[in-house]
Amino acid sequence: MSVNEPGATAPGGPRKARIDRVLFSQEAIAGKVRELAERIRQDYAAVPGANGTGGHGAPLTVVGILKGAFVFTADLVRALGALDVPLQVDFMAVSSYGTATQTSGIIRILKDLDRPIRGQHVLLIEDIVDTGLTLRYLREHLMAQDPASLRACVLLDKPERRLVDVPVEYVGFQIPDEFVVGYGIDYAEQFRYLPYIACVRLEPQ
Numbered sequence: 001m002s003v004n005e006p007g008a009t010a011p012g013g014p015r016k017a018r019i020d021r022v023l024f025s026q027e028a029i030a031g032k033v034r035e036l037a038e039r040i041r042q043d044y045a046a047v048p049g050a051n052g053t054g055g056h057g058a059p060l061t062v063v064g065i066l067k068g069a070f071v072f073t074a075d076l077v078r079a080l081g082a083l084d085v086p087l088q089v090d091f092m093a094v095s096s097y098g099t100a101t102q103t104s105g106i107i108r109i110l111k112d113l114d115r116p117i118r119g120q121h122v123l124l125i126e127d128i129v130d131t132g133l134t135l136r137y138l139r140e141h142l143m144a145q146d147p148a149s150l151r152a153c154v155l156l157d158k159p160e161r162r163l164v165d166v167p168v169e170y171v172g173f174q175i176p177d178e179f180v181v182g183y184g185i186d187y188a189e190q191f192r193y194l195p196y197i198a199c200v201r202l203e204p205q
């Protein structure tokens with residue numbers, strides 16, 4: 001697969017799509033979010049200042065990546081809060097897929113961070129790592145701002161499609177090479193509102 005192969009967008013607009021099958025139910029996602037939050041709590045408990053015990057180090061800053069990770073970020077920060085992990089939240093918005101199912105390979109920053117992250121422990125929250133191009137770009141962009149540490153937490157990992165090697169410290173689920181939607185994730189801006197994660201089937205053009 002190349003990044004520039006034709007996407008699924010017809011000249012007249014995106015193809016019609018319908019839900020094919022549910023991959024992860026609302027309950028399965030909620031369980032995974034709690035599991036990830038517990039792992040993150042344990043790991044950051046060892047990090048001075050990021051553990052809420054009055055250490056003198058830097059606080060934890062969660063950076064949610066819009067739009068796809070808006071639901072996951074909202075759920076994960078509340079799960080961390082329930083475990084008494086103090087944190088701040090910021091967002092970036094980036095886009096590379098447009099209305100296609102293949103990445104354009106060009107990552108555009110639509111919104112950057114509101115506050116500097118220099119010296120902070122940063123946890124980047126993404127919905128999905130597919131080719132890895134977006135996450136690699138984001139890691140480089142954030143590391144250039146000199147945080148105390150940077151880790152990534154990604155709900156879905158599609159390893160078969162990876163084009164670049166990029167570290168992901170926390171992965172929710174590994175998924176097969178299928179286009180997925182729901183729980184914040186879209187196809188051509190549709191289906192973000194679904195409480196579950198599903199595969200879509202595109203109608204023939």
Ligand SMILES: O=P(O)(O)OC[C@H]1O[C@H](OP(=O)(O)OP(=O)(O)O)[C@H](O)[C@@H]1O
Nearest residue numbers: 067068095096097129130131132133134
């Ligand atoms: O690993 P990659 O192949 O780079 O794909 C992953 C990226 O693709 C999606 O973003 P998209 O460009 O669709 O924007 P969105 O989050 O606003 O839906 C998703 O939210 C990730 O950011």
Ligand code: HPA
Nearest residue numbers: 130178179180181185186
């Ligand atoms: O499977 C996907 N669904 C929606 N957006 C995506 N961006 C990369 N992979 C996907």
